[in-house]
Amino acid sequence: MTQNPTKIDKIITGEDYINSLRGRNLRVYLFGEMVKEPVDHPMIRPSINALAKTYDLAVAAPELASVISPFTGERVSRFLHICTDAKDLVLQNKMQRKLGQLTGTCFQRCVGMDAFNSLYSVTFEMDEKYKTSYHQRMKDFLKKMHTCNYVVGGAMTDVKGDRSLAPHQQEDQDMFLRVTRRTEEGVYVTGAKAHQTGCINSHWMVVMPTMRLGENDKDFAIVGAVPVDAKGITYIYGRQSCDTRSMEGGTIDVGNAQYGGQEAMVIFEDVFIPTENIFMDGEYDFAAMLVERFTAYHRRSYVCKSGVGDVLIGAAASIAEMNGVPKASHIKDKLVQMTHLNETIYATGIASSYQGYATDSGAYICDSMLSNVCKHHVTKMPYEVGRLAQDLAGGLVATLPSEQDLNHPEIGKLLKKYLKGKADIPTEDRMRMLRLIENMTLGRNAVGYLTESMHGAGSPQAQRIQIGRAMQLEYKKRLAKIIAGVETEEDKDLVINELSGYFERVFAI
Numbered sequence: 001m002t003q004n005p006t007k008i009d010k011i012i013t014g015e016d017y018i019n020s021l022r023g024r025n026l027r028v029y030l031f032g033e034m035v036k037e038p039v040d041h042p043m044i045r046p047s048i049n050a051l052a053k054t055y056d057l058a059v060a061a062p063e064l065a066s067v068i069s070p071f072t073g074e075r076v077s078r079f080l081h082i083c084t085d086a087k088d089l090v091l092q093n094k095m096q097r098k099l100g101q102l103t104g105t106c107f108q109r110c111v112g113m114d115a116f117n118s119l120y121s122v123t124f125e126m127d128e129k130y131k132t133s134y135h136q137r138m139k140d141f142l143k144k145m146h147t148c149n150y151v152v153g154g155a156m157t158d159v160k161g162d163r164s165l166a167p168h169q170q171e172d173q174d175m176f177l178r179v180t181r182r183t184e185e186g187v188y189v190t191g192a193k194a195h196q197t198g199c200i201n202s203h204w205m206v207v208m209p210t211m212r213l214g215e216n217d218k219d220f221a222i223v224g225a226v227p228v229d230a231k232g233i234t235y236i237y238g239r240q241s242c243d244t245r246s247m248e249g250g251t252i253d254v255g256n257a258q259y260g261g262q263e264a265m266v267i268f269e270d271v272f273i274p275t276e277n278i279f280m281d282g283e284y285d286f287a288a289m290l291v292e293r294f295t296a297y298h299r300r301s302y303v304c305k306s307g308v309g310d311v312l313i314g315a316a317a318s319i320a321e322m323n324g325v326p327k328a329s330h331i332k333d334k335l336v337q338m339t340h341l342n343e344t345i346y347a348t349g350i351a352s353s354y355q356g357y358a359t360d361s362g363a364y365i366c367d368s369m370l371s372n373v374c375k376h377h378v379t380k381m382p383y384e385v386g387r388l389a390q391d392l393a394g395g396l397v398a399t400l401p402s403e404q405d406l407n408h409p410e411i412g413k414l415l416k417k418y419l420k421g422k423a424d425i426p427t428e429d430r431m432r433m434l435r436l437i438e439n440m441t442l443g444r445n446a447v448g449y450l451t452e453s454m455h456g457a458g459s460p461q462a463q464r465i466q467i468g469r470a471m472q473l474e475y476k477k478r479l480a481k482i483i484a485g486v487e488t489e490e491d492k493d494l495v496i497n498e499l500s501g502y503f504e505r506v507f508a509i
Contacts, residue, residue, distance in 0.1 A: 010074075010148055010149050011150065012055065014053060014054075014055045018052055026200060026229055026235060027235060030237040038200055044200070047259075048201050050106065050260060053102055057095070058078070064094060065095045065099075067081045072147055078095055079151075080145055080149070082117055082142070083364040084362060084363065086355070086356040092113065093303045097304065097307040100308040100311070101307040101308075104256050104440065105261050105449075106197060106261035106304070106452065108202075109198065111197055112154045112206065114154065114301055116142065117297050118365075119138055119208075119223065119290065121359035122280075124363075126280065130283060135361070137278065141225055150204060152205070152206060152225075153196065153228070155193040155207045156193070156207075156208045156291075158192070158194070159176075159191075159193075159194045161176075166213075166216070166217060167217045167220040168217050174191050174192070176209075178190065178191055178219045187281065189271050190269055190270055192267045195264075196265070197262065199266050200264055201262060204228065205225070207225075208280075209280075211288075212291065213284040214284060218282040218284050219282075221281070221282050221284040223279040223280035223281075224273035224280075225277040225279075226277070230272070232270050232272070233268055236265045238263040240263075241443050242254075242255075242444050250407075252431055252435055253402055253403045255436045255445070260444055261447055263447070292466070295466070296367075297371070298457040299374055300374050301349070302349060302374055302457065303346050303350060309338070309342035309382065312389050313385070315389065316334075316388065318433050319430070319433045323422070324422045334388045334392060338384075338385045338388050341381040344377055348370055348377055352371040369466075372467050372470070375458070378453045386449070389441055390441055398438065400431060406427075416428075419431065
């Protein structure tokens with residue numbers, strides 16, 4: 001990683017983290033112009049603040065958001081930890097929900113955490129088959145990350161080009177990140193990764209293949225770590241609905257003035273990855289395993305949306321109170337419905353973690369079926385929670401006059417008079433709550449709560465495919481036949497044996 005004058009030995013607090021991002025000379029484009037210092041850009045800074053909260057939570061609640069590093073013996077972020085039992089997986093989820101509650105948005109660290117955990121077991125199994133040294137390289141890299149307590153992002157989603165063609169069949173093979181040349185010291189890669197969460201706010205990125213690969217796709221079967229300021233990397237910042245409100249000044253119209261999410265396109269042009277930071281190179285037959293294990297971790301990581309949902313439910317309840325109708329039966333019923341949907345997301349995600357089990361490497365992985373069920377809920381339920389929040393907010397959530405109008409010396413007093421709800425609640429407070437609901441359901445943070453809930457970690461069909469693969473229809477058909485008296489005692493014994501094996505795996509009994 002390029003040295004800069006504000007670099008510190010180890011990041012502890014959110015302030016340390018923010019200072020560690022300065023002076024890196026990243027190539028970041030926004031609105032067609034190069035950003036001189038991302039830390040100070042008003043559109044980018046809220047996303048930095050959200051990630052900084054992961055460090056502050058680790059200080060305030062160390063048992064929840066940090067761990068003792070097995071490499072350094074010191075506390076590091078839980079986002080850098082390899083899970084070694086089901087409790088570790090569960091604590092990840094509890095931390096994710098808390099951070100959602102504290103920021104009301106995406107805090108951008110789950111991808112890297114889930115990439116580490118999936119790679120830990122996959123590299124171990126690659127080494128067993130091919131006698132490679134990827135697993136030791138992974139542990140050495142983790143030690144470096146723990147030493148400084150860095151943020152590591154994961155970069156999986158290629159731009160893909162023609163979706164009907166394999167990577168090697170693309171007319172322009174840069175549609176998938178690939179190795180373009182090799183030296184004795186390492187490899188050079190070219191391509192692009194789309195809508196990468198928190199990439200500019202990370203210190204390192206781990207690039208990974210995005211799909212199952214074939215024998216002709218060996219050049220695309222590359223996994224490696226690069227510093228975000230590596231030569232040849234360009235970032236093009238993604239637009240978000242209502243994003244320029246953060247550049248207008250004021251704190252009302254933006255809705256959530258302090259925190260936001262971040263996505264960018266990352267373009268790699270002849271970027272070097274040294275051998276010691278390469279964790280897969282041509283082992284195409286392990287690409288599918290990596291993707292499936294990563295998505296198992298990452299889809300249950302969407303319990304973070306339940307924390308964001310807690311904020312939106314609170315905003316909906318608050319606006320009902322400000323409107324003077326908190327006791328109306330239909331208001332209570334809608335808040336109950338929102339809570340039911342929100343807790344369903346959390347329940348399936350944390351159940352996936354509770355049913356985690358050990359891989360051959362010793363790292364624990366969560367239950368894939370429940371992970372996919374969690375993410376499939378997330379593709380639908382936040383939209384209904386958002387709809388109900390807008391229902392409770394009323395039409396003003398989309399037609400509210402601006403903060404400048406509120407502060408105008410002549411018309412401001414008219415707005416304070418006519419936009420009032422309950423007499424004892426200031427009009428400005430009511431406007432702030434309406435803007436927060438707008439922010440989370442229509443504006444900037446709707447990106448993380450709604451659209452990313454749909455497409456992040458795979459679109460809905462991806463989860464349906466995995467659920468279909470894991471639904472054990474033949475086993476369930478046998479259960480039904482036994483109950484109906486269709487099958488034999490031999491079939492009954494087979495079912496008992498299968499069930500026993502399931503409980504041994506899930507509960508280690």
